[in-house]
Amino acid sequence: MPITNPTAHPTDRIDRIKACASGRWREIFVRLGMPETHFLRPNKSCPLCGGRDRFTFFANEADGGWLCRRCGHGDGIELVRRFCSASFPQTLEKLETVLGLPHPNERYSRRRFDLKSARQAEEARLAALAEVWERAQRLCVPVAHTETNPALRYLKSRGLGECDRSTELRWLADEPYWETDEKTGRPVKVASYPVMLARATDEAGRLVALHRTYLTAAGEKAPVSAAKKMSAGAMGNALVRLFPASNLLCLSEGIETALSVHMLTGLPAWSVISLSGFKRFDAVPVGLEKLLIYGDNDASFSGAAGAYELATRLRAKYPHLAVEVRIPTRVGEDWNDVWQRERLSLGR
Template identity: 25%
Template sequence: MPGHDAADLAHRLGEHAEAVCRHYLSNGRRSGNYWTVGDVRNASGRSMFVRLRDSPKGPPGKWTDAATGEHGDLLDVIRESLGLVDFRDIADEARSFLAMPRAETEPRQERTRVPAPTGSTEASRRLVAMSKPIIATLVETYLRGRAIATLHGTGALRFHPHCYYRPDDYGPTETWPAMIAAVTDLDGRLTGAHRTWLAPDGSGKAPVDTPRRAMGDLLGHAVRFGVPGSVMAAGEGIETTLSLRCAMPDMAMAAALSAAHLAAILFPPTLERLYVIRDNDPAGDGARDSLIQRATDAGIEAIVLSPAMEDFNDDLRHLGLTALRATIADQLMRRDRFRYLKQAA
């Protein structure tokens, strides 16, 4: 964070430390000269202590999490509790809060601004809003490196150049470029986001332990490409789904992000036929069977599309687009083969 501006804002927030805690760490409570809460992301608990008054140990607003060893100031509280990424947005939020009327010792009241804990739907919305279209970015470089060249209609994908990544072992927070995917419901409302952290040159995924993570409300929802009518395809991963879309760019498709979420994906009311994009693994088989049963029960025809290799991105990269089209041609209904594969004729 820019040093002078950050230090000034942190100091001003510290002058109203209890009000800040009541607003952004609403699951905690005051305990003497400290605010106690589960963690900086506003979890319930008592392992994190925020100093509320100046003392020989330090200024107000400084905090320590006894469980993880994390520590910081109230700007870090704003960043983590709201899921913000850029300092500009953190500073804007802090300035907005400092302009709000407040009563330090009054019980919690309804606020005009609702905190968005990390991982929430609101945090997902903020992340997507701070990202930009993928054309001429590292996301385009990454996807083309995976042989995915059909990029029109991919407005659900965005690019963030400095997306926060926190290791699972509570190591220091890092920033990496990332592909951000908007997860939406059937009405197009954003409910979550998926992050794929990328290498600085876009040549592959970032060298981190878990380069893919999702956040928000995911169950039943998906990353969507195209508007479904009577026919659509649904798969697990974004790259697998986009690979099949290279062969059938006019078919609406949805990536559910995991086998479990694929099995639970919601059906558009206009849907008559669903193509289930299968991965060659046991989890994929279980998701396929569950989804087929749900579709059948709903009166929707369900047809499985199986890759020649492990998944359709393997087919696209190693066998090529022509071979991928040939693989799926005989698996499609005749009318769909004519409609969606006609450009390959």
């Protein structure tokens, strides 16, 4: 007979579910009754409110991140909870069942979660990422090569040609691009493109994930359905720490946005990679005195909401940390838009 296990910790269950669900969220949503069409492309109808052209599933995010311009945003667990109208414990049980994980209130289980195998798989994943990063080239190259380097040409087109100093950016001349076949569900190589890499690390500086921006030789985004992709795997507190923090630090969503903030302020800036990264952020560096959160001014207010939500949480947890939120004044703009106007006014 099932019994309650007093030693089970909710955070352990959540971490285990996220580790097993990474890269499988679309499959999970479909198995729980959500039509797959919601998750194939951006700006589809929402599985929660049904509204057209307002829902986006971030397939390259390990935690199943999503955004609806009416319902808000969250991770895969939150989408399942709301779709199934379930309590949080019930949601965890549903996900454990789909993933084949034992429930913590089961004394015996036919399915044992093999921690050793999971650990070995994670070590293999990280080793593969490290191999890609090691063979990639630094962006710092002689000025004469700037015009032939797709990654530098891309940054220059965004007004960020001086940001090659970041050690967290590299590039590869030829990287395969994969998409999931809608009929078979299997990955298919579409083509190969130059790619700009950004390294996401944890608090100890260890590589956790790689963000890829697929490009053309001319330095434009590649003509694919998702030119920006994050490698699969649990993110934890992984961020793209573009420049070493001092007693001041700027935080923003996207990588180019963080680089733009750096150009505007001259201060160290980190990227949380996406809006859901604001929810994950809890890695305040030792010695930090002031954190400036740069949110996007989305028409849906989601960027500002995420920035202020993070500020509220950090002020409560770190009462001695000065926290400010900054949002572009124009609706629909991010901080790269602001920097582009500023550099033009300066003649740069």
